[in-house]
Amino acid sequence: MIDVDIRLHVQDGKRHFDLSACFQAEAQVVALYGPSGAGKSLTLQALAGLLRPSAGHIRIGERTLFDAAAGIDLPPRQRKLGYLFQDYALFPHLSVRQNVCFGLTDWLRRRPQAADAARVDALLESFGLSALADSRPATLSGGQRQRVALARALACEPRALLLDEPFAALNPMLRTSLRQELAQIGRQWGIPMVMITHDVEDVIALADLAFVYEAGAIVQRIDLHTATSQEAARSQLDPSRAQARTPRQLRLRALLGAPD
Numbered sequence: 002m003i004d005v006d007i008r009l010h011v012q013d014g015k016r017h018f019d020l021s022a023c024f025q026a027e028a029q030v031v032a033l034y035g036p037s038g039a040g041k042s043l044t045l046q047a048l049a050g051l052l053r054p055s056a057g058h059i060r061i062g063e064r065t066l067f068d069a070a071a072g073i074d075l076p077p078r079q080r081k082l083g084y085l086f087q088d089y090a091l092f093p094h095l096s097v098r099q100n101v102c103f104g105l106t107d108w109l110r111r112r113p114q115a116a117d118a119a120r121v122d123a124l125l126e127s128f129g130l131s132a133l134a135d136s137r138p139a140t141l142s143g144g145q146r147q148r149v150a151l152a153r154a155l156a157c158e159p160r161a162l163l164l165d166e167p168f169a170a171l172n173p174m175l176r177t178s179l180r181q182e183l184a185q186i187g188r189q190w191g192i193p194m195v196m197i198t199h200d201v202e203d204v205i206a207l208a209d210l211a212f213v214y215e216a217g218a219i220v221q222r223i224d225l226h227t228a229t230s231q232e233a234a235r236s237q238l239d240p241s242r243a244q245a246r247t248p249r250q251l252r253l254r255a256l257l258g259a260p261d
C-alpha cells in the first residue's frame with residue numbers, strides 16, 4: 002500500500018512551482034502520467050527523500066517515510082527504495098559489476114561482503130549481464146544499460162522501485178520488449194513500482210493504476226483493470242469499433258486524453 006499526501010513548494014529565483022499530490026494505491030505498478038512540468042518528478046523525488054515536502058505524509062506498507070506533523074523524515078538510504086533515473090545515471094568509469102554493487106559498498110568498504118557479492122552475481126545472471134560484468138557502460142546498448150540500472154536499483158533489496166521514464170532513452174522497438182521484461186521483473190521480484198511516464202502505451206502495457214497529473218495536482222485516478230473489463234464488454238456489444246487499436250487501448254487512450 003502506497004499512501005502519499007504531500008504539499009511541496011520549489012523556487013528558483015522568480016520561478017516557483019506548487020505541488021499538491023494525494024494518492025493511495027494498493028497495486029503492483031502505479032503510473033504517474035501527465036504532461037511535461039506537471040509535477041511527476043517532484044513527487045518521485047519526494048518519495049525518494051531527495052526533496053522535503055512542507056506538509057503531509059508518505060507511507061509505504063507499514064513504514065512511514067515522511068510525516069511532517071510527526072517530525073518523521075527518513076534519509077534516502079533508510080527509505081529502502083530503488084530509483085531508476087531517466088538517463089539511468091550509470092557511473093561511466095565503473096564496470097557493470099561495480100555499478101550494480103555501488104549501493105552495497107562505501108568509501109571504507111570498497112568490496113561488497115560475500116553475501117552481497119553472491120546476490121550481485123545472481124542479479125547479473127538473471128538480467129543476462131554476466132558476460133558484460135567487466136564492461137563499461139559506454140560499450141553497452143540502451144537496453145543493456147537499462148538492465149544494469151535496474152539491477153543496481155534492485156541490489157539493495159528495495160521495498161519499492163521508483164522509475165522515472167524507464168523507456169524514454171530507448172528506441173521504439175526496444176521499448177516494447179523492455180516493457181515486457183520490466184513487467185516480468187516486477188512479478189518475479191514482487192516489488193511495487195511507481196513509474197513516471199508520458200507514454201500511454203507504457204501505462205496500458207504495465208500499470209494497474211494510473212494517476213493523471215495536471216499543473217501540480219492529480220486530476221484523475223484510472224483503474225486499468227476495471228477499464229479493461231468495461232471495454233471488453235463494450236467491444237462484444239459493438240464489434241464494429243475501430244480495428245487499428247484494441248477496444249481496451251482506445252478506451253484507455255480516451256481516458257488518458259491521448260490522440261488516436
Ligand SMILES: Nc1ncnc2c1ncn2[C@@H]1O[C@H](COP(=O)(O)OP(=O)(O)OP(=O)(O)O)[C@@H](O)[C@H]1O
Pocket residue numbers: 011012013016017018035036037038039040041042043044199214
Ligand atoms: N528547484 C526548482 N525550482 C523551481 N521550479 C522547479 C524546480 N524543480 C522543478 N521545478 C518546476 O516544477 C515543475 C514540475 O517539475 P517536474 O520535474 O515535477 O515535472 P514533470 O511532470 O516530471 O515533467 P517531465 O515529464 O517533463 O519530467 C516544472 O515546471 C519545473 O520547471
